Amino acid sequence: MLKKFYKIIIVPYTVFLLYLMFLGMGRFQYEDNLITVEPIFSTIQFIRSTIGWKDVIIIVLGNIIMFVPFGFLGWINPQLRNLKILLYSFISCIVIVEALQYFTRMGIFEVDDILLNTFGVYLGWLLCRFIEQKFSRLVL
Template sequence: MSRNKRGKGMRFLGKVLFVLYIGFIIYFLLFSDLYGRTGVMEEYRYNLVLFKEIKRFWQYREQLGWYAMFTNLFGNVIIFMPFGFFLPMASKYRSFFAAVFYSFTLSLCVETFQLLTKVGSFDVDDLLLNTIGGVAGYIIFVICAAVRRRHVRLSTRKRR
């Protein structure tokens, strides 16, 4: 298989995985029963103070439980890692700044939707954690792409 066909195949795979991931994230963050997304609250809930909820979850981890603390702090990072990985794989936007910008933008859209629909709450800490997750995914993509390029280069040399 030629290098160009392989590249197009990877780009197509990236687009398919990206679309599936976006569907998953919309369902999980907005409609999932697991995190109480089905009931609408009567009032708007929001946090505009950076590190307030992160500090609260860490400070009261014993009372809240390790699961609640882990899912809030690390779950917000982990759930956006595929976004940062698939974004450069599926699109022409392959820069670090694009990963930061689009991760933040998607997170802002999700948080705003949660606020306006009163399903969940708007939290600036989630914006930070989700953006960090997108950046971590991008870094993993860059590492994987470098390893793949090296592997292709070495296997091409061996065939000659």
């Protein structure tokens, strides 16, 4: 039952997420192409310079939580049940999306986004394994 629902909802969810990454949340086209390649340091700097914790939660945790559903992609493609294959595939895709943000100037190419998004996929993969073990009747 959950797998059927997932198969129906993942494509619109992906389109919605791409909308947020390029057009949503007050996005605008930057004058210059921007890139942030210092892993972790840019996120720490963002946290230190942010006035409200609400912004930190939305940006940092959002970059993790919004990608948890992609940890369940093994329900659609059995090869993606393998963590290495899932992560290699996901990292390839998210690097392309970040590059598109850079080249269109509708966002910033940020290594931290790649790391946080990938961590979200990993958490989703763990959650998927947990659900399959504990609730196998609901998953089918």
